[in-house]
Structure formats: structure tokens, C-alpha cells
Amino acid sequence: MMTSAQHKPSPPQTAAILRPAGLLLAALLLWSCAPTPVEREPLPETEIELMADSAELMRDTGDPEAAASIYQEIAASVPDAERPKWLFQAMEAWIEAGETDRARGIGGSLVPAELPREERFRLAVTLARADLMDNRPQEALARIDVREEGIPRAVAPELLAVRGEARFRLEDAVAGIADLQRRADLLGGDDRLAALQTIWDRLMALPSLPDREQAAGRPLISGWLNLARAGQQSWQRPDQFDRAVAEWEALHRDHPASELMDQLLADHRERFRYPDRVALLLPLSGRFAAPAEAVRDGFLAAHFNQPGTRRPAVRVYDTGDETEGVLEVYQQAVADGAGIVIGPLTRPALSELRRAEDRPVTVLGLNYLDEEEGGVDGLVQFGLRPESEARQVAQRMVREGHRHNIALIPETEWGYRMLDAYREALADMDAELLDFESYLPQQRDFSDRITRLMGLNRSHDRRRELAGVVQESLEFEPRRRQDIDGIFLASQDGQASLIKPQLRFHRAIGIPVFASSHVYRPGQSADTDLDGIRFADMPWSIAQEGEARDERERISGLWPELFDQHGRLFALGFDAYRLVPVLSNFEDPLRPPLAAMTGVLSLDEHNRVQRELGWAMFSRGQPIPLEPIEEQPQIPEPAPLDLEAP
Template identity: 30%
Template sequence: MMTYRNSLPTFTLLAVLITLFSGCASINLDTHVAETPEQALTIAADENDPQSAQRYLLRIASDYQTKGNHTAARKILRHDLLKSAEGQPLEQRRLLAMASAIELEDRGWAKELAATGNTEDFLNYPSDLLPRAANLQAQTYALAGKSLDAATTLILLGQTDSSTSPQSIHDKIWSQLKNVDSSELQASTNNAIGFENQGWLELAMTLRNTDGNLDAQGRLIRQWQNNWPGHPAAQTLPIELALMADISSSRPENIVLALPLNGPLASAGKAIRDGFIAAYYNDTSANRSKTDIRVVDTANQPFRDLYSKLSSSKVDLIVGPLEKEGLTELADMNTLPVPVLGLNYLPAGRKAPNGLYQYGLSAEDEARQIAEQLAEDNITRILALIPNGEWGDRVAAALTNKLQETGVTALHVQRFFPEDNLRAITADVLGVTASRQRAIDVERTIGLNVEFEPRPRQDAEAIVMVAAPTIARQFKPLFAFYFAGNLPVYAPSITYEGVPNPSRDRDLNNVIFTDIPWVLAENSPLRSDAEQYLTGTKGQLGRLFAMGADAWQLSKRLPLLQQVNDAAINGHTGTLTMTQTGSIHREQLWAKFVNGTPEILETKSPDALVTGE
């Protein structure tokens, strides 16, 4: 029998065995870099000293945040191993958790963090971290839907940190206070403690019931300043409130309404004109003795020549043109000496000069809103029917771009002409034509007739139908004919004629569509008055009338919308906001056809800083 001896010395073998059985003892928790959150949690779980394990996990989570990987950080920060943290590790964990919850927009996590703390928690951090901690805490409260606590945190920060810019912090405080529910705000105002808290709450409550009247708002803000002369906000008003206080003195007095009153666009121009003038006379804040409105016909003349002539006279604002060509003529100018509120939009890619604002009934806005609603309804795969032509191209581009942003997949976008065979178009978009072709191919292959029942594709969750009423009333029954009647259908305002017609619109039952408040809202004093004395207030002309009415409201608020990021107007054509480049976007209402009649759907209403008609 042969004997084999290990060539390793005895002490070397013992060292290897000790290393094998020592597990993680050789890992330095102060320097180790985990490849995954799971690895970090496993290593921490094997550590005998809980505090060392917690310090290690917090360092790894912080490293992930630095790299922008907040999902990995969340997996660590929400683990049970950190729930027993106390003292400094607890404060560090809370700071890191708030940062990741905000970055990930994790409302559930934010609510948990908000429920386990109070508005004074940020004071536990050292002075160099105080502003960051307070701002993270305020953002966490806001994400959790606790706007009042967010505002209270920022008010306290203003009292304790002199390095914070008063303008910046006052703007943030106001942006939170405006989101507080009126009943909660009233209760808090009644029970407020502390000079600064009382002043802020009274200011917010004072401006709640002004019905969007800018003159009234300005007077109330100045009155509040007089009543609270020593309050920090009285000395440095939030930018939005400073603009509101000054806007009545800076609103345009000499306005030119430049519209086509002859030619193919005459009816549209006259409807917008009537809406603008009606809104002016319905506006109790308008100063009749100072405001002068002049109407000019833009038909049959280059708008740039007309603009040059008008800008050399005493004009504060030009509202118009409606024609896209006229608006494009202004795009070559670097700046406009007299501001223009154009009633259309420049072609894609054209940069607007300074002083040019753009507003209209944009089909692209509606397409984007449909995409957002699909995502909100948790619909991830859709089919779409969109007309051919330049208008349809713009709608298709806006819809598909927004679908990509929201994570919704367009499985198939079918374009069509009104004169097409709509049955064939429907079969194509639903995949029935492809299904039938597969059956034909099988028959040719096996040489026998096969039984075939057409079935639509099974992966679609909804249909977007962009079609005029006469076409839409044909498409909707065809969906049911091809066994897709259970798919929800979303549509823009073009699908509704604007006037209830149950006998004809029964074919549109269950179609969900978006339209302007002028058409859908139950109560509108201006609409009620206009319908008594004017024609052209319903249907498509009614939408243009509403556009004219909102153009009047916009004419008074352009500086406010441009300088306050989240400022909005509750208008007749929707909730109006402005981009940094001066383009007005609209958020419309949602309705559903029930027994041939539109019924408004409740949706989350956007926060409007400027309200009223």
C-alpha cells in the first residue's frame, strides 16, 4: 500500500482551514463595496455588531444614491436590518430615505416617512445639513399629500436658518399653502400658533374666495401687507403674489384684436371676436374708462406689414392672428416691440421670438392628454385610428411621442381617409385581416377548406379613435362586430359635435372623450348669457367663442403665467398653463357617452394658481 503525503506544511493547511470556516470575518465593512443590494444585506446579516452592520448599509445606500441608483438604495433603506437604528444612524437613514422616496416619486414610502415624523425633525441635523434636511422633509410631506406640514416645515426653516434666501423659501411656502384643502386651511387658521404661522395662514385663507378677480386679489394682498407689516412675507412677497398685486396696474389698456373677418376663416374669426368682447363686458374687474379694444381685419394682407403699422401706434397688446401663415411671418423677428398673443401655433421646429405668445385649440394638446389618461388608467397597449393628412400627421406625432414618454405601446396605428371602406379599415387595425390571411394560407398549404371565424388580436387593451362624429358613429359598432366591443375607446373632442344628440350618438355609447369646459361643464354664467343674446355659441363655433373668451383672460395674465412656473387659469377651453417659450397648453375635461349623452367623468383636478373665468 502506498502512502501519499500532503506537500503543504501543517501551518499552511491550518491557515487555509481557518479562512474557509471564518466566512465573512475577513470583510472590512468600512471599505467593502457591494456589487448588489442583496449582497450588502447578506453581509450585514452575518455581522455580529448591529451598529456596524447599519453603518455599512447606510454607506452602501448612500453610494447607490450618488450613482443615481435610487431603486437599489430603496431596497436597502427599507430593510428590517435598519428598522432598529437609533441616534445618528436613524437620522442618516431618514435623510437618505427621503431623498430616494422623492427621486422615485414613491408616495407610499413618503406617507410612511411622514407618519413617523413631525415638522421639527429637521432641527436634529447639524447646521450645515439643516437646509437640505428641511427641504427634503418638505418635499416628502408634499409627496405624501400633506401640503400644510410641508409649508410649516419651510416656515420653521425660515425662522432658524438665516442663510436661506427669503424669496426662495417664501415661494416654496406659498406653493405648498395653495394646495391645502380649504376646510383644513380654515381649521388651521383658527388654531394657528405663532406670529409667522398665523400670518401665512391668514394670507392663504384671504385669497381663497376671490373668484379669480385680479383687482380684488391685488387689493387683498396689499391689505394683508398693511395688516402684517412685520411679517417676513409682507417684506418679501412670493413672486406669484407680487405679480398678482401689480398686475392690475400693468395690464394692457390698448388692445388690437387682429382677426380674419372676410374669406374662408371669417366665421371662425367672428366667433373668436364675439367671445373676446363678451368676456370683456362680463369681466367686472375691467376698467371700461381705460381699456380700448380695436378690431382689425387680417384677411387679404400680409400680417407682418399689419404688425409693423400697428406697432408704430399706441398699442399695448395685439391678439391675433388666427392664420398660421401670419404667425409664421413673425417668427423671423428676434423680438417683438409690441407683444402678440397669437391664436395659433408656429410649425414644429420654429422658434418663437421674444414677446410672442401662442394659444389655440391645439389637437396636439388633446392627443397628449389622451396618452396621459391611458397611462393613468393603467393601459399599456393600444390600437389607434387616425385620419390621413397634415392635421392627422400632427395628431399622430403628438400621440405616439407622448405614449413613449408614458410607457404606453402603440401596437398599430391605422391611418384612413373618410371615403375609405371603414369595415376594411377596422378589420385591419384589429388584426382580423391578418387572421383571415393566415387561414387562407393554411388552406393553400393543406389543400382543404378550413372553418374560420375572424377574431381580433388579443394583446390590445384599448382603442384610440380620432374621428369626426359621422365616421366615429360607424367605427364604434364595427368594433363590436369584430368582437372587440369590450375594449375601452378613447377619443378627442372632434368626435363630439358639441350639442347633445342622443338619438344619433347612441352608437358612441361608452366612448370616453375629452372636451372643453364650455361644452361639457354644467354651470357657466358667460355661456348662459351668451346663448340668450348671441348666435354661434354652440358646436364648433361655440368652441371658438370660448377660445375668444379665454384670450381676454390671458391678455390680463400673460406676465403671471410666464413668470410663475405652475400658474394656471381655469378657462372655458380648459386649465391653461404656459411653457417657458410662451406656448399655452390646455387640460380639458373628460366625459363618457351614456345613452347617447355625455356625462362628465371625475378626474383629479390640476392645481390652478389663478382661478375664475
Template identity: 25%
Template sequence: MRLKLVSLLIILSGLSACSTTEKPTKTSDNLSNSANTLKNEALNAQSIYQLAQNRYGADKIQLLYSARDSAITEENWPLLEKICTELALTASVDQIQNRLYIAFAQKEQNKNQQALEVLNTLEGQLKQPEHFAWHQFLTASIFASQDLPKRAAPYFFAASESVAKNNISIPKLNDALWHNLKQLSSYALERFNRGSVIQQGWVNLALYHQVYANSSVDLDQAINNWRRRYLGHPGTNVLPKQDTYANELAPLNIERLVVLLPQSGANKRLGDALKAGILAALDKKEISETLFIDENTETEALSAQISQLQPDFVIGPLLKANIDKLAKTNTLLDIPTLHLNTFDGERTSLQHYFFALNPEHEVQQTLEHFLAQGYQKPMLLAPNNTNGQRLIDYFNLQWQRYSETTTQVGFYNDNKDMPNTITSLLEVDKSKERIKSVKTLFNKEVESETRSRGDIDAIYILGDAIETRLIKPYLDVNVSTFADRIPIYASSKSHSKQIDTTDKGDLDGLYFTELPWMLDSQITQHNLRQQYNDLWPEQADISQRLFAMAYDAVAMLNDIRQLSITPDKYFSGLSGKLSINSAGDIERSLQWAQYSNRRIKPVELKTQRPVPLFMQSANDGITIIN
């Protein structure tokens, strides 16, 4: 049976990357006045397409985008294929996106083999998560429409995993996947019962429906068990709504809490800081028993101890290596767990969450502010080491999802290398060379002032507190006085409570992100902060941040289920506004602050979740999602 997804058309009418270097920044002015008037007078996609044939450059491209949107709305698949084929031959547009459109149009015309050939040519080029998710979904839909459910299933699973991980919307994906699974035998389903927790959740849901098809009581019990094990799974959307399921969202009843922390070895100091935060938070929790276990205990003995204790909830481990070991032994598989780090492996349970002071959260927050402000050419400065390169790579990868421009990047090797890096990026060195050349032409003294490049509209420093205090003055003296003041931003690494007690002057004007716990003006629990300062007046910055993180790990336990399945819900903690994404990662939104007159003051900066290029409308930048 041919798969017809009406809602797909709704979102496709808003999918347009417009990745052309000729596209103006403001989408309302995309077309010249004459071209815009002609487009408004056109009656349908065909007439807009004909208008485009008589135009050139950016006007033609934007008219083709408009014709493409209209063709989707009109379900004129032959014309859509024709338009996108023409766009795909234009070097300055998103060719991958237009080839996906071509495959979609061919699929809608039952030209399935041609559509698959187009999709096959895109293998290895799908670097954007939106591209990958739609590629997998279209491939699965073609196989499903040809009554090939076994061939369709892996692509459906991949699409579902990508959507869940990257918060992408593909209407009717869940319904199409579920319909496809119901075509499979129990034997075929068993063969798919492996891989990610998303895939296993789908397969087990289908198996339950087959095994208990003749017993509604047993089926209800099996589904209830499935809901508890796969809390927040996208398969929930295909099940009948159950009022009784609200009970599953009630706060967890935790009588016995087990905490796994490093209590020996090189990381004991970090474990002590975390333990202090947990104990402080437990003062306000009604948990009967809390047991601390050294996570560095031999794995087999640790697994046996946890099995014997049968905890209601586990916090930890901290170290990635220990998280990996316990994952391989499935020790925590059926126990709700909040790991105190990220995890590079496959999530094994939807009741497992991951909490870390991840610098990528701050990079993402800054990037979203840059996009909200309309910055086009940010300059990024970072140390030339593994961490610096990782964060720059993360920023650039995300930036490419939302912007057609490229960033300017500078890596410095050490303190002595900073001036050269900055003057080179700002092209001050070239200005000095020009001044030198002019002076050689005259015998008299020539008044001169260096000029920096004028296209940089924001600067982001990813160095530590010492590096930032060296970089900021260099930036201040090397930005041309003829240019507008360039806003300068930094991460929480730039802020140190110890250093700030004696040195703030050189940072005037700098914006940075920080944990509320580290900003005295943002702390609501003043008594807790005072007690902490009395007990540990000289604590290192990292210990203070870990204390806040551990405190929040306990404080948010009552809300963790609701947070995991409610996208807009967040918990206000010492370490920021905390939410849980579909991959189980706790995301942090930090406080913005600014150095001003040798003081630190909180500021509110515009930040909003951006729309990926692949989902921006050709004409007005609006995403249409029902």
C-alpha cells in the first residue's frame, strides 16, 4: 500500500535552506521590488516558475524557491522535481536539500527506483542532522510503499533515533514506523531487537502487541510495563492516551539512594566536592537511606553490591570509564540513574540521565545569542589544544546548521603567541604595513592610526581566566577607533572567584556565562552560600562548581521524570536552568553577566532557539510545523 503522509506536505512547504551566498540577510527584502511584484501577481507555481526563467542572479533563485514552495502546496510533483533539478545545478544553493526534494517528488510520482538512486548518491554527504533524518525517512517510506517492511525498518529506526537525538520534527514519522512494524513477523522483530534503546523500545512494543493480541488484560499490563521501562519513548505517541498513566509521572518515591563517587585515587578531591553538595541537598529531602560507594571498586564487586542493595535510584558514577564498565555489565539497566558525566556509548535505558558541566552547553547558548542578534561574522579565539579545538569544532558545526556565513577562527599556542594571532585575525598587521608604505613616500611625519577589519561583529573567547585577562586588553587596543565597538563574550572558564578578588579592571565590558552559584547577586539561597564560605573559604573554582552540580542532582530528583518528557519544563538550580533533552542529557542554561566598573552585574541577553537552514522558509524565514 502506498504510503501517503499529508502532514509531510505541511512541513515540506516550509523547508527551504536558501543556502545561497547571494541571499540578503533580511528575508523580507529577498526580491527586488519588480520581481516581488511579479511574484505576487503570479497565480500558481507554474507561473512563478515561468517568471524565474526571465530573471537572473538572486532574483531568479528566490523566485525558484517561491515556485518550489507553491508546487509543494499544490502537490504538483512533476513541477517540483523540475524546479529542484534546476536549483540543484546552482552552485550557491544547498544542493543536498534540493536533491532530497527531488527524491521526494519522484517518490510521490511512484518513480521509486529513480528516487532511491538520488538518495543513494547522498550517502556520506549528510553532515546536517536534518538532512540525515529526512534522507532516512524518505528511504524508509519508499521501501514501505513497495511492501518491503524489513528493508524499510532499519531506515525508520535511524530516522527515529536522529529525530529524538536532535529534536527534529518529521510529522507522521511515528505513525509510519509503527504501521511498518505491524507488517513484520515476530521472528523478524526479534532479529531487530538490538541496537539503541529507541530501536529496542519500538521492537518490544510491536512484540507485545503480537504476543498478547488475544488477551486485553495481559496486553494492558505489558504496555504499562513498557511505559515504565521506556519512559519518554517516541512510541508513546502511537499508543492510546491513558488517564491512569498520569500516575507514572508522579515524583519518584526514593527510599534508598545509592551514590557512586570516586572516594579513592587521583579524583578523590572531585568526589569530596560532589559529596558535600549531595549532603547539603539531602538536608531538604525525605530520603530514608543514602549510601555512598567508591565507584573505583572492582566492577564485579560493585555490581554485586548494587544488586544486593536494590536501590530506588542511583546517582553517579562520575568517571566516564566507570560509566562504561557498568553499562557493559547492565548493572544499572533497570534502575533509574543520574550519571554525573556524559556518555559516549549507546544509552541503554530511558531511565538513565547524564549530567555534566559540559562547556558545549555554554557554546550553544552563546551561539544562539549571536544568531538572535543577527551577527554574521563572529571571531572565535581558543587555545591550540584538544579542548580548544573541540569547542571550536562544535561551534562551527552548529553554526553551519543555522547560518550561511563562516566564522573567523584563531588558535594561540601560548601567551606570547596571542598578540600575533589577534593582530593577524583583525588584519591590524596589514594596516600597519600600509601605514609604513605611506610613510616611506613622505619626508615629514604622517599622522596615522591603524584600522582593524570591519566585518567582525562579535568576538568569543574560549580561554581560561588567565588567558582571558591577557586577550581582552589586546582586543581593546587593536580594534579600530573608527569602527563600532565589537561586543566581546567569554565562557565561565574566564571567570574565577579567586582571581576576581584582586583583578577585574582589564575585563570591563566583557560578557560571560556562569553558574548562578558563582555569582553572588544571583544566589537565592544566601544561607547556603554563607555556610559554604565559612566551611571552605579557599575552595578552588572547580570544587565550587561541582558542589553546585551535585546539589542540583539531588534537588531535581522529584522533577526528573516530568523534565524528561516535557520539552518546555526546566528546573532552576544552583548550576543554571536545567532541562532534559530527548537523549537523556541534562542541558544547562546559564546566567549572563558582564564586567562593569570593576564589578560583575547580571544582564539579560536575547537568546532563542534558532531555526535550522533546512527548515527556514524561502520567503519569510518562518517554519511551518503542525
């Protein structure tokens, strides 16, 4: 094999390689070594072309700052009528470099009223692009929110692209689709296909799609949204995407998105392709055997839901109770040809694997490392972390307007973890934990804890003091403290059904009670003592229709005893299998977030899968799903622009 040192290009090749560098050097010598007078003689056209070619080369090779400087030098050396053209190029190069203030500085040197109409629009579009680079879509939209019939034809595709992007970022997808589709209609050939692909990409990046009602009577918009729904749901059942697309085409004939179908189907098959072999590492012997079996059976249930022709070979490895052996098991799985490793399940085993210097195959760990350990490349963490639920309880309470709250927790390590996460989340939202009480795990009478928490003990103390003063018995109605907005109840092992009636007895009527998923066990008998409690939980547990309900009922029928104890771990295994192609093939996995059995899944900067849970409330002893409460973006009215003047 010839090494690079032995290989010498022929003279023609050498000339071809050096030519761009020579052009660049000549251009730099032309403009950088000369003095900079206030006014210059116009440069010859050949020199301008040489400098422009050099600037373009700079942009192509990743040095937009140098390109911007060259464009500004050209602008200083051409007649006034030609200056805006080169200044716009300089602005765009500075924006590419992330130097948006320098781009705005150039824009500020131009007087819009002195520019021809087309260049006035081009200035507004370029400044709007700088706003988008700074993630200021409201300002971008305000600059270019003009009637379409007033946009010069030469600028329209660019303006519609920037305006459509701004509207998508402001979660106005319907208007964003309309702008980007109008842009595509102005283009042809490959440019048109690229513009249509942009619409698809923006829709796939949305965390949630607009309601169907928002596109009522607009078949073009509703067609895009219906196709996007099929795309966003395709990761759950990749094998059904082809059928969903065929059904879509039957309903939306002649829709412009049809031009993308061949490419979308090919991309889908590639992105959802499983590795040939998948390894599952679980402690199937020892203390954690039962939870491990639930994860395994959920994983295999998802595996056998897939058509046989597309299934990978799955091999299950027993890691046992010994943390120290997990690295050897991982190495064996890699030697056996695994394309991805799922597990281990326990935190110590995952921590041991994290410390390994060499992990050639991606790991989807089924737990979370301690925060101080941090994330590492090639190791994704996914589990059912209770602290995440406590934080989401706090977020829901604040969104409902309950900012001054109390908490009742078990006196256990788990209980204090929940309390700390809940308190921190409240503080992050400028809300307050007024007080908390802890109770014993086997306790049945919570009167003393609740009395203190509700401030009733102080009311009783005041009665006793007053009775001592007047030396006679007094009629008395105890009053609870009046500053409580809501109650966080952290409970396991069925104690919530004992606590809720006692809260009611001790004058907590009218104060909403919120809890984590631990107050509910899927399939449990109706318990009216829980009525009124709002709780966070995964779709697997509370969905009343769709695939989550169907799979829950099917699996609970197959393994009733194991499901009764570890029902949610089946869902963890189920989702772990579905995540395999997402982690294997996606450049930016879990963006947008994906609706799954365990929640809406996203990936944070530490390679931790975050779960957004659903909500339910007990009514007549059974959970009834609640609607999400979302923070709506504040979209200001666009400022009036003087772009439509002749």
C-alpha cells in the first residue's frame, strides 16, 4: 500500500491544487497591503472578480470572517450604486460567522430611504436573518411581516424562507407552512424539492403539531399536518409507515408533498433500520431478578411486534449481582457482534461501565448515574427516575397557579430525594415550599403530622391560652393556615389512600393534592379514598385508548403477577427496544421529542433521556386523564415597516 509521503501529484494536479490558494494570496495582497484612503478609484472589474472568488472560497472553507472583510474592502472600492450589493454579502458572511452585531453595524450604515425598493427589502431580510441567528424570531418577523403581493419577486424566496422559519420558531406552524410552501412554489427543480424538504424537516422538529381545527378548510396545510403526524408516530411502529403514507396519498392527491414521497420512504427505511445484533444486559439472577425479568419481557414484546424480516437478533446476558463483572459481559457482547448494548439495569453496574476507557459500541443504560458523574459520549441513560416526577409535579402545580405549597413525605431516603427535587423545582420557578412533614413507612394515623402541617396545632394552642385567661371552657372551631395553595403528597405502598381522607378530616378541603405515579398501580381496584388526587404518570399506565392501552392489557394478561409488581418496568423495556434505531441512526436523536410508552422522550446535553409524563386525577376510584397545561409563547404585534413604499 502506498503511503501519502510516497505519492506525488503530477504537475497538472499540483497546479490545480495551488490555483485557489494563489488566487487568494493575490487578492489578499491587493487589498490588505494597500493604504485605506477615504475615497478610492474604482477597482478594475477583473480585480473585483478575483477578490469575490477569493471571498467565496473563504466561505466554502469555513472562514466567513475573512470573506466578510474582503466583501467590505470591495464595497469601499466600487461606485456608490454598487456598494449595497457587496455590503449585503459582507453582512451575510458575518452572520455565518455568528458576528451578528457586526452585520447589524453594516446594516446601520445604509439609509433605507436611499436604497432602491428591492435592496430595501434585501436589507430587511438580511437583518431578520441576524435576528434568527440570535434566536429573536419576534424581531425577525417584525422586520419582514409585509403583504406578499408587495414583495419584489427577486427577494421573495429569501424573505419567505426567513419569515417561515421565524413563524415555526414562534410555534405558528400553520403560517410557517404557508410561507415555506409559497417559497417552494416560486422555485423549480432541485431547489423546489429542497424547499419542500425544509417544510418536512421543520414539522418533524416540532414538539407537538397544531390541532386539526387550525387547518380546517385549508387542504394544503391539513395535508402537510396529516403527513407530519404519520411521520412523528412512525418511530413507534416503523413497519406501518409505508401503509400510513399510502393512506395519506389516497386522501391528498396532487398535494405538493407527494413530490417527496420516494425520498421520505427511503430515508425512513434507513433511519429505522436495526443493527443485525442487539445485546440486552440484565441481572436475571440475584436480588434484582424480578425487575430484570419485567424489563426483558417488555423488550421482547416490542421485538416480536416487529415484522420478522426486520427484526435484529437479540441476545440476553445475565450480569448477576456482581458489579465488577459487567465490563466483561459488555466486552463479550461486543465480541459477539452486538451493534448496540441495552443495559445494565442497576446504577452501580452502569457506573462501573461508565468508567471503562474503551466502549466501542453505544450503550443505552437502564438507569441514571449520579449527577456528579456526568454524561459521556456513547453512553445514554434512560430509566424511571422518581426525582424527575417530583419536578414535574412542581411544574404542574405552578402552572395551575399554586405557588405556595406544603409537602408530606415518607421518612425514607426515597422520600427526602423526592422532597429535595420538588423544593428545587419550586425555587427555580420562584415558587415556595412553605413547610413539610415526614411520616413513618408503616404509619396509619397521620393526625399529628397533618395537624402541624396545616397549622391546626397553633390554633389549638391559642384556644388553650385564651381559655386559661378567661378561666372557662370556650366553644372553638380550629382554623388552618390560609397561605397554602397546594399539597405535594409523596407516597408508596398504598399509604395515599389512608392520608387523603385524613387530610380532608383535618380541614384541607379545597386544597388540591398532587402526587407522583407511585400513588397508582395499573390494574388496581377502584379506591374512592384517592378521589381528587392529581398525579403524574406514563401513558402506559393511564392511557384509555391507543397502543399504550392495548399493549398494557396484552402484557398484563400474559404475566399478571409480575405485571402487578413491576408493571412500569415492562414499559421501560418496551421503549428501550424502540429507541435502538433512533440512537443508532439519527444524527440528533430524540429531537423532536418522541411520544412513547413511558412518556414524551427527549435527550438532554448529558445524554440523559428525559421523560415528560401525562396527568390524571382519581374520580370514583379510577384515574381519568387530564389535559396538559402548556406555557404559550408571547408573540408581539409586528412593528410597522416602511417596506411597501415605492
